Amino acid sequence: MLSSEVKRELQAVVGPDDVRDDPESRLAYSYDATPMYQAMPDGVVFPESTEEVQAIMKIASRHRIPIVGRGSGSNLSAGTVPVGGGLVMVMTKMNRLIEIDQDNLTATFQPGLITKQLHEAVERIGLFYPPDPGSMHVSTLGGNIAECAGGLRGLKYGTTKDYVIGLEAVLPSGDILRTGGKLTKDVAGYDLTKLLVGSEGTLAIITEATVKLLPLPEDRRVMVAHFTDLYAAARTVSQIIAERIIPCTLEFLDQGTIRVIEDYAKIGLPADMAAILLIEQDGPTSVVERDIERIAEICRQAKAAHVQVAQSREEEVQLMSARRSALSALARLRPTTILEDATVPRAAIAPMVEQINRIKEKYGLQICTFGHAGDGNLHPTCMTDARDREEIERVEKAFEEIFDAAIRLGGTITGEHGVGLAKAPFLEWKVGKSGIEVMKGIKRAFDPDGLLNPGKMFSKETRRRVVIT
Amino acid sequence: MLSSEVKRELQAVVGPDDVRDDPESRLAYSYDATPMYQAMPDGVVFPESTEEVQAIMKIASRHRIPIVGRGSGSNLSAGTVPVGGGLVMVMTKMNRLIEIDQDNLTATFQPGLITKQLHEAVERIGLFYPPDPGSMHVSTLGGNIAECAGGLRGLKYGTTKDYVIGLEAVLPSGDILRTGGKLTKDVAGYDLTKLLVGSEGTLAIITEATVKLLPLPEDRRVMVAHFTDLYAAARTVSQIIAERIIPCTLEFLDQGTIRVIEDYAKIGLPADMAAILLIEQDGPTSVVERDIERIAEICRQAKAAHVQVAQSREEEVQLMSARRSALSALARLRPTTILEDATVPRAAIAPMVEQINRIKEKYGLQICTFGHAGDGNLHPTCMTDARDREEIERVEKAFEEIFDAAIRLGGTITGEHGVGLAKAPFLEWKVGKSGIEVMKGIKRAFDPDGLLNPGKMFSKETRRRVVIT
Numbered sequence: 046m047l048s049s050e051v052k053r054e055l056q057a058v059v060g061p062d063d064v065r066d067d068p069e070s071r072l073a074y075s076y077d078a079t080p081m082y083q084a085m086p087d088g089v090v091f092p093e094s095t096e097e098v099q100a101i102m103k104i105a106s107r108h109r110i111p112i113v114g115r116g117s118g119s120n121l122s123a124g125t126v127p128v129g130g131g132l133v134m135v136m137t138k139m140n141r142l143i144e145i146d147q148d149n150l151t152a153t154f155q156p157g158l159i160t161k162q163l164h165e166a167v168e169r170i171g172l173f174y175p176p177d178p179g180s181m182h183v184s185t186l187g188g189n190i191a192e193c194a195g196g197l198r199g200l201k202y203g204t205t206k207d208y209v210i211g212l213e214a215v216l217p218s219g220d221i222l223r224t225g226g227k228l229t230k231d232v233a234g235y236d237l238t239k240l241l242v243g244s245e246g247t248l249a250i251i252t253e254a255t256v257k258l259l260p261l262p263e264d265r266r267v268m269v270a271h272f273t274d275l276y277a278a279a280r281t282v283s284q285i286i287a288e289r290i291i292p293c294t295l296e297f298l299d300q301g302t303i304r305v306i307e308d309y310a311k312i313g314l315p316a317d318m319a320a321i322l323l324i325e326q327d328g329p330t331s332v333v334e335r336d337i338e339r340i341a342e343i344c345r346q347a348k349a350a351h352v353q354v355a356q357s358r359e360e361e362v363q364l365m366s367a368r369r370s371a372l373s374a375l376a377r378l379r380p381t382t383i384l385e386d387a388t389v390p391r392a393a394i395a396p397m398v399e400q401i402n403r404i405k406e407k408y409g410l411q412i413c414t415f416g417h418a419g420d421g422n423l424h425p426t427c428m429t430d431a432r433d434r435e436e437i438e439r440v441e442k443a444f445e446e447i448f449d450a451a452i453r454l455g456g457t458i459t460g461e462h463g464v465g466l467a468k469a470p471f472l473e474w475k476v477g478k479s480g481i482e483v484m485k486g487i488k489r490a491f492d493p494d495g496l497l498n499p500g501k502m503f504s505k506e507t508r509r510r511v512v513i514t
Numbered sequence: 515m516l517s518s519e520v521k522r523e524l525q526a527v528v529g530p531d532d533v534r535d536d537p538e539s540r541l542a543y544s545y546d547a548t549p550m551y552q553a554m555p556d557g558v559v560f561p562e563s564t565e566e567v568q569a570i571m572k573i574a575s576r577h578r579i580p581i582v583g584r585g586s587g588s589n590l591s592a593g594t595v596p597v598g599g600g601l602v603m604v605m606t607k608m609n610r611l612i613e614i615d616q617d618n619l620t621a622t623f624q625p626g627l628i629t630k631q632l633h634e635a636v637e638r639i640g641l642f643y644p645p646d647p648g649s650m651h652v653s654t655l656g657g658n659i660a661e662c663a664g665g666l667r668g669l670k671y672g673t674t675k676d677y678v679i680g681l682e683a684v685l686p687s688g689d690i691l692r693t694g695g696k697l698t699k700d701v702a703g704y705d706l707t708k709l710l711v712g713s714e715g716t717l718a719i720i721t722e723a724t725v726k727l728l729p730l731p732e733d734r735r736v737m738v739a740h741f742t743d744l745y746a747a748a749r750t751v752s753q754i755i756a757e758r759i760i761p762c763t764l765e766f767l768d769q770g771t772i773r774v775i776e777d778y779a780k781i782g783l784p785a786d787m788a789a790i791l792l793i794e795q796d797g798p799t800s801v802v803e804r805d806i807e808r809i810a811e812i813c814r815q816a817k818a819a820h821v822q823v824a825q826s827r828e829e830e831v832q833l834m835s836a837r838r839s840a841l842s843a844l845a846r847l848r849p850t851t852i853l854e855d856a857t858v859p860r861a862a863i864a865p866m867v868e869q870i871n872r873i874k875e876k877y878g879l880q881i882c883t884f885g886h887a888g889d890g891n892l893h894p895t896c897m898t899d900a901r902d903r904e905e906i907e908r909v910e911k912a913f914e915e916i917f918d919a920a921i922r923l924g925g926t927i928t929g930e931h932g933v934g935l936a937k938a939p940f941l942e943w944k945v946g947k948s949g950i951e952v953m954k955g956i957k958r959a960f961d962p963d964g965l966l967n968p969g970k971m972f973s974k975e976t977r978r979r980v981v982i983t
Binding site: 146147148149150151171172192193195199200203204206207216218220221222223224226227228229230231232233234235236237239240242243244248259260261283286287289290291329331332335388389390391392417420421422455456457458459460461462463464468472475476477478479480481482483484485486487489490491502 | 692
C-alpha cells in the first residue's frame with residue numbers, strides 16, 4: 046500500500062483515478078505473462094504525458110519507491126513483476142501515434158501504442174515496420190523496445206533494436222534524456238538509443254520513440270516442407286542460406302510439436318515427420334517467385350517427404366495454421382506452459398534440438414521445440430504443472446542444462462524474451478563476470494539508487510553452472 | 515618518453531622491437547588524418563595478440579599511463595591524437611581474418627584488418643559487408659568499429675553498428691569482455707556490442723570482432739542527374755524515397771564542389787549546375803533496372819537538366835569520377851582542408867545546404883558541400899590555411915554555426931566521423947546535460963581511472979551555444 050503522503054502527491058500529478066492501491070488493482074499488476082512469478086506492488090499509476098512521468102519519477106526518487114514500467118505485460122521473463130514492491134507505472138494511456146514521416150521514412154509514437162496498430166497504420170500507406178513478436182496484437186511498442194522484441198522476421202529484417210533510432214526517456218531524477226533522431230547516421234557520443242533498447246526498464250522510462258520504416262515489400266509467398274530426418278531439415282536451412290537466399294521467415298516445428306498440433310487441430314500433419322519447415326519470402330514479385338522455386342528445389346534435393354507452395358492466400362493461411370496454433374495446442378496439455386528461448390547460431394540448430402531432446406528424456410519431461418530456425422532462436426516449451434514442486438524442480442534443472450547447452454554451442458540464454466527475473470541467475474553464464482560488472486556500472490550511471498525495476502537482469506546470486514559430461 | 519621501468523615491462527611483453535619511444539616514432543603517432551591536431555605520446559606499442567593487449571593494459575593501469583588505441587589513423591575527429599600523452603597502442607599487427615562462416619553468414623577478424631581486404635575476401639565468395647567509409651582502402655576494421663564508420667551505402671544498408679554482432683575487448687583492468695556472438699537475436703543483458711561500436715577507444719580495446727554478412731547483390735547500376743535548382747535536387751531525393759525506392763547510394767555535390775572538380779579534372783561538368791545527384795541501385799537485375807528507370811523518370815519530371823544512366827562499367831567509372839575526385843580536387847585549393855560531417859534528417863538537406871551557404875558568406879570562407887544526400891549526411895568542406903590564425907578563427911565560428919543549424923533542423927554534430935577531440939566541446943549541444951552525465955557514468959563503468967583515450971568525447975568545457983537569429 047502507498048503511504049497517504051505518496052498517494053496524495055501522485056494524485057496531485059495524475060488525478061485521483063490514475064493512482065490505485067486497492068487490492069484488486071495491485072493484484073492485477075502483480076504478474077505478467079510469465080508463469081510462476083508474482084509479487085504485489087504497493088500501487089499502480091497511469092501517466093498520460095512525459096511531464097507526468099517526470100513528476101512521478103521525482104516523487105518516487107524522493108521517497109525511494111521502486112518504479113516498474115509496464116505496457117501490456119506480455120513479456121515472458123517476469124520482466125514486469127514488481128518483485129521489489131513499489132509502483133507499477135502502466136504506460137497504456139500514452140498510446141498516441143504521433144507521426145508517420147514519409148519523407149524521412151520514420152514513425153514516432155508514445156510507448157503505449159499497440160505493435161499491431163503501428164503495423165496497420167504504416168502498411169496502409171505502403172510502409173513497413175518489420176519486428177513482429179508473437180504478442181504483437183496485444184503488446185505495446187514501449188514493451189517491445191524495453192525487451193528488444195524479436196519475431197518471425199528476425200532472420201531477414203533483424204529485431205526491434207535495428208529499427209529504433211530515437212528515444213525520449215525519463216531518468217529516475219525526472220530529467221529527460223533525448224537520444225538519436227530521424228537520422229540514419231549519428232555518432233555523437235555513445236549509442237544510448239541502442240543501449241536503452243533491451244534494457245528492460247532498468248535504466249529509464251521510455252516516453253517517446255522514433256523508428257525507421259522500410260518500403261512495404263510488394264509481394265510474399267509461403268511454402269512448407271516436411272522432413273522425416275531432423276538433420277535433413279537443419280541442413281536444408283543451411284543450404285538455403287548457402288544459396289545466398291535470405292527468406293523473410295524460416296520457422297521450425299519438431300516432431301513433438303507436430304504431434305500435439307495435429308492432435309489438437311486435425312489439420313492433416315503426418316505424425317511420423319521429424320520436422321516441418323515453414324518458409325516465407327517477401328520482396329518484388331519476380332524475386333519472390335524465383336526464391337521460392339529455388340527453396341522448394343533445395344527441399345526436394347534434401348529428400349523432404351512433402352513440399353507445398355501456397356497457391357492462394359487461403360492455402361497460405363492453412364499452411365501457416367500449424368505454426369500459429371503451436372502454442373495454443375501445447376498450452377492445453379498441462380496447467381502450466383513454460384516457453385523458453387535458448388538461441389544458437391543458425392548452423393547449430395540440429396545439435397541444439399538433439400540436446401533438448403536428450404535433456405527432456407533425462408528429466409522425464411514433456412518438452413516440444415518450435416521456433417525461428419533461420420535465426421537460431423528456438424522455443425523449447427515445457428508442459429508442466431506449477432503446483433507439482435517435484436516436477437518443477439526437474440523443469441528448472443532441465444532448463445539450466447538447456448541454457449548451458451546453448452552457450453556451449455555459441456548461443457545465448459535468451460534470444461528475444463529478455464533476462465527479467467526468470468534468467469537473472471544465468472546472465473553471468475553468457476556475459477561473464479566482467480560483463481556483469483560493466484552492466485552494473487551502466488545501471489548505476491542511469492539509476493544510482495536502483496529504483497528502476499529492481500531485481501531484474503542482475504541476480505543476487507549466479508546459479509552455479511552444472512558441468513555436463 | 516617512457517620511464518625505463520615501464521619500457522622494460524612492456525618489452526618483456528611484446529619484445530624490444532614492438533615498444534618504441536624514439537622521437538621519430540613518437541612524432542609519427544602524434545597526429546592522425548585530422549588537420550590541426552597534434553600531441554606527442556610517450557611511447558608506441560604494437561601488440562600481436564589479445565594476451566599482449568591484456569598485459570599492456572595491466573602495465574598501463576598499474577602505472578596510470580593513458581592508452582590510445584589506433585588503427586591506420588584515418589579518422590577525421592582527432593580521435594587518435596594522444597592529447598593526454600601515454601602510449602599509442604597500434605593494432606595493425608593484429609590483422610588476421612580469422613574466419614568467414616558461410617553457414618552463419620558471419621566474418622570474424624582481428625581489429626587491424628584493412629576494411630577493403632574484408633570486402634574483397636567476402637565478395638570473392640558471393641558475400642557482402644556493406645559499410646564502405648571513404649578511407650576503406652587504408653582504414654582498419656577496428657578503427658571502423660571504434661568510430662562506427664559510415665559510408666556511401668548507409669541509406670540502404672546502415673553503418674558499422676548494424677553489422678557488428680560480437681566483440682572481444684580488453685578492459686583497462688586487463689580483463690576480457692566478450693559480447694554477442696554469431697547470433698541475430700541475443701538479449702542477454704545490455705547490448706554492450708552496440709555500445710562499444712562508436713565508443714572511440716574510450717571504453718575498451720577491441721581485439722576481435724564478428725560481423726554479419728549479406729548475400730552479394732547480383733547486379734548494380736549507376737546514374738547521374740544534373741539540376742539547375744538546389745531545391746529541385748533535394749525534392750528529387752525525397753520523391754525517390756516517396757516512391758518507396760531505397761537506392762544503394764544517393765550522393766550529392768553542390769555547385770561549389772562541381773566547379774572545383776571541373777576545374778581540376780576537366781570531366782565536362784557544367785559549371786552552371788546547382789547540384790548533381792549520383793545514384794546507384796543494387797539488387798536482382800530486374801529490380802535494379804526497374805528502379806533505375808523509375809528514378810531517371812523522377813529526375814526528368816523534376817526538370818533535371820541532364821539525366822544519364824551508365825550503359826557500361828566504363829561509363830559508370832566516368833560518372834562516379836566526379837564524386838570520387840571531390841576531396842582531392844578540393845584539397846589542392848588551399849593548404850588545409852577541413853572535412854566536416856554535420857548531418858540532418860534526409861528531408862532537411864536543402865535548408866541545410868542553404869544554411870551552410872549563408873554561413874560561408876557571413877564569414878567570407880570557401881566551403882563546398884558534398885555528401886550522402888540519401889541519409890542526410892553532408893560533408894561541408896572548408897579550404898583554409900592552418901597558419902592563418904585569423905582565418906581559422908572564422909572557420910571555427912562558421913562550423914559552430916553549422917553544427918547549431920544542423921541540430922536546429924533535427925540533425926547531429928557528427929554523422930560518421932565521431933566526436934573525438936574536434937567535436938567534444940559540442941557534444942552537449944546534441945545530447946544535453948543529462949546525456950553527457952549518463953555517458954560519463956558509462957565511461958566510469960568501463961574505465962574508472964580514465965586511462966582510455968583521455969580527452970576524447972568529453973570536453974572540460976562545452977562551447978557556449980551562439981544564438982543565431
